Amino acid sequence: MAGEPGTESVEQSGGIEYGVDERPPAGESALLGLQHYLTMVGANIAVPLALATAMGMPAAVQPLYVGTFFVVSGVGTLLQTVVGNRYPIVQGATFSMLAPALAIIGFVGTGNWEQAILALQGAIIVGGIVEALLGYLGVMGWLKQYLSPVVIAPTIALIGLSLFSAPQVVAAEQAWWLLGLTVLLIVGFSQYVDDVHRAFRLYPVLLGIAAAWVLAAALSVLGIVPADSPAFVDFSVVAEASLIQVPTPLQWGIPTFRTSFVIGMFAGVVASMIESFGDYHAVARLAGERAPSARRIDHGIGVEGIATVFAGIMGTGNGSTSYSENIGAIGLTGVASRFVIQVGAVLMLIAGFVGYVGALITTIPDPIVGGLYVAMFGQIVAVGLSNLKHVDLDSSRNAFVVGISLFVGLALPAYMGNVGSAAAFAEGVAATPIVGPLLTAPILPDATLQIVADTVYVVGGTGMAVGGLVAFVLDNTIDGSRVERGLDEWDALTEESGAFRSAYERYVK
Numbered sequence: 001m002a003g004e005p006g007t008e009s010v011e012q013s014g015g016i017e018y019g020v021d022e023r024p025p026a027g028e029s030a031l032l033g034l035q036h037y038l039t040m041v042g043a044n045i046a047v048p049l050a051l052a053t054a055m056g057m058p059a060a061v062q063p064l065y066v067g068t069f070f071v072v073s074g075v076g077t078l079l080q081t082v083v084g085n086r087y088p089i090v091q092g093a094t095f096s097m098l099a100p101a102l103a104i105i106g107f108v109g110t111g112n113w114e115q116a117i118l119a120l121q122g123a124i125i126v127g128g129i130v131e132a133l134l135g136y137l138g139v140m141g142w143l144k145q146y147l148s149p150v151v152i153a154p155t156i157a158l159i160g161l162s163l164f165s166a167p168q169v170v171a172a173e174q175a176w177w178l179l180g181l182t183v184l185l186i187v188g189f190s191q192y193v194d195d196v197h198r199a200f201r202l203y204p205v206l207l208g209i210a211a212a213w214v215l216a217a218a219l220s221v222l223g224i225v226p227a228d229s230p231a232f233v234d235f236s237v238v239a240e241a242s243l244i245q246v247p248t249p250l251q252w253g254i255p256t257f258r259t260s261f262v263i264g265m266f267a268g269v270v271a272s273m274i275e276s277f278g279d280y281h282a283v284a285r286l287a288g289e290r291a292p293s294a295r296r297i298d299h300g301i302g303v304e305g306i307a308t309v310f311a312g313i314m315g316t317g318n319g320s321t322s323y324s325e326n327i328g329a330i331g332l333t334g335v336a337s338r339f340v341i342q343v344g345a346v347l348m349l350i351a352g353f354v355g356y357v358g359a360l361i362t363t364i365p366d367p368i369v370g371g372l373y374v375a376m377f378g379q380i381v382a383v384g385l386s387n388l389k390h391v392d393l394d395s396s397r398n399a400f401v402v403g404i405s406l407f408v409g410l411a412l413p414a415y416m417g418n419v420g421s422a423a424a425f426a427e428g429v430a431a432t433p434i435v436g437p438l439l440t441a442p443i444l445p446d447a448t449l450q451i452v453a454d455t456v457y458v459v460g461g462t463g464m465a466v467g468g469l470v471a472f473v474l475d476n477t478i479d480g481s482r483v484e485r486g487l488d489e490w491d492a493l494t495e496e497s498g499a500f501r502s503a504y505e506r507y508v509k
Contacts, residue, residue, distance in 0.1 A: 016288045017202065017334035020088055024337060028202070032335050033344025035206040037073075038361075039325040039372055040092055044069055045362055047093035051120075051317050054105045055113035063355055066362070068247040068314050069093055070352035076307035076320040077345035081338050083503035085292065085300030088330065088341045089283050091307055094321035096275065096462050097124070097268035101317055103423075104261050114252065117317050121255035123265035124312035124319055131269050132305025140277060140301045141294030147277075149387040149486040150398050150475045154405040155278040155468035156384030159324045160377040161410060162463040168370035175231035175367040182212040182371025190332045190375075205329055205372065212368050233363050241359035247352055252315045269308070271462035272321040273301055278464055279322040282383050286327060287336035290495035299502055328376030331383065390493070391486035398484065401474045409467025416461035426453035 018024055024032060048069045052062050069092070076091030101120055108116040134140060164170075169179070189204035200207070217233040219225040225232050280292045280300055292300075300322075307320035330336050351357040391398050419425045459465050475485065482488050 015334040016336060018337040018340070020086075020287050020289060020336050020338050022337050023339040024335075026343075029337070029340050029343045030347070031203060031206060032333075032337070032340040033342075033347055035203055035333070036090055036326045036329055036341060036344045037348050038209055038364075039205055039329045039376065040090055040323045044073055044092045047095065047098055047318055048316065050098060051101060051105070052113075054102055055116045055317075057113045057117075063241055063359065064245050064247060064251075065316075067245050067352040067355065067358050068251075069316050069318070070348050070358055071247050072307070072311045072314050072316055072320060074345040074347075074349035074352065075310060076304075077348070078342060079303050079307055080300065080322075081342050081345070083299075084303030085280060085296045086338060086500075087280060087283050087289075087292075087296075087300070088287060088326075088336050088338045089279060090323040090326040090341060090344070091304065091320045092323050093316065093318045094268070094272050094275075096271035096321065096465075097127075097265060097319045100264040100268045103264060107261075115256070117252045117315060118254065118256045119258060119261055120265075120317035121252070121312045121315055122257035123261040124317065125255060125309055126257065126262045127265045127269040128305045128308030128310075128312055128319060130266060130305070131273060131308055132302050134273070135298050135300070135302030135305055138294065138298050140273065141298040144294045144297060146472065146476050148475055149390045149490055150401050151405075151468060151471040152278065152281050153384050153387040153391075154402050154409060154471050155274070155464050156282045156387065157381045157406065158384075158409040158463040158467040159275060159278055159282070160328075160380030160382075160384065161406075162377075162413070164377070165414075166370065166373055168366045169373055171230065171366070171370075173230060174370070175229055175365070178212060178216055178231040178365060178367035179371045179374070181215070182208055182368045183374050185211050186332070186371065186375040202333055202335060204332055205376075208375075209364065209368060209372070212371065213364060216365055216368070217363075230367055231365050233365060235363065237362055238356060238359045241355035243355055245353060245355045247314060249313045250315065255312065267457075267459050269319065271459055271465040272304070272319060274465045274468050275324075275462070276301060276304060276322040278384070278468065279324055279327060281387070282324070282380060283322075283327045283330065283336075285383055285386070286330045290499075291490065291493050293495045293500055295502070296495070296500040299500070324380055325372070325376060327383075328379045331379040332376065388486075390489040392484045395480070395484050397478055397480050401471055401478065404474070405467045405471035408470050409463045412466045413461045413463045416457055419457075423453075425457045 023029070045066060048066045049062070051057075052065055057065060073090070073092040077089075080089060080091050081087070100123075104119055104123065105116045108119055185208035186204050189200045189207050194201040194204070213233065216225065216231050217235075219231070220227075220233040221235075227234070277297065280297055284290065284292055304320055304322065311318060311320050326341070351361065388398075388402065393399070416425065419428065459469075
């Protein structure tokens, strides 16, 4: 591919161990693929466990439920890397759809998990269909012409900053010794001893997790770490797991559809799309590739919509989105091979059907997951801000847009988190002296107002969505030249539309 117009890696760094189209040996690929999936295990387990707890799902059903998430993640990743944008990017459960899901569960009623999961499935399926249409109709690609590095930089940076307050990092009863050990191991392997042996350079995350987990497990078995400690490794979940479990479509029943639930869930879909847009640019930059063209973005969002529909059919009660965690792993290891991600996806599929595998992954303590976040998400912040090298940094206009976007992108989600729920947010807005009278006027039905409140609450609680929207509006309304905003240089670094070939063009034509 090198040498074709619009395809050469103009920014490829010397740190790239394996490029996007390269294939490491099979054994190496398996370990590298496992490493990629271990980086996102926190989210792909935290989301189903949060939903299961909120719904009151019986403990006996939960292993199959978690396994379903693994299967959906594997299938979504294979779809994205084969027929989607073909970037080395993992697909999995999304936190952006968790808030509307919890609101739906609260409406249905905790403890009525069968009805709740069916209601979630219906909302997810419709949201995924709309997302696929927005992708393949070219809406996200069309928006790209209005997105300069001034917008992309804070959006990507906020992806990394969004998890600085994750419970796995800042929990009051945190096992800081284990979190700190995990960070030190990953940083040490990837930055200080990476030249000592090739294994340290390729597997810093895998080695860091394994070493920290082995120590925590040993101390747990010896009784040094008590059972109520966040660092405790509980092997009982492995002993109680089934060898084989088979997630199947519509395994919980026929989905139900309700308009208010669909609209509320779509707010999460929008936030997911904005996050993925930033992820595509981040993974391209770390992989040494040109910025994605509008065609590639459209196909990526389209496939994410299809994967979300599949998630709804399988009954996860959640969608599918691109994962920032594995982008951070690319930055640490220099392994950007698409083949590695596909091997990892197959391993995740196997984990979904083998109960012991999924159960063993769930024994990774939260402090180790928190250590992963600290080590990797700082890398995402730096990648985002590095896009500013294409703009005029002496411009007060650019400094203002980036600064206020970052601040609001951190502040508004923190406010929404303190409010606690969409219902509480709606009550607070209704109590304001100016907006309150307008809301209480008999102009719109209460159901419509609640839908609006739910939508604002969900989008407002997603940092990259807030920061990206603020930057988008300011950058496109405040006077500034194309050179000042970095658009001319950005266009020169973006791959030509013809450089990306769809699955139809590659396999059918």
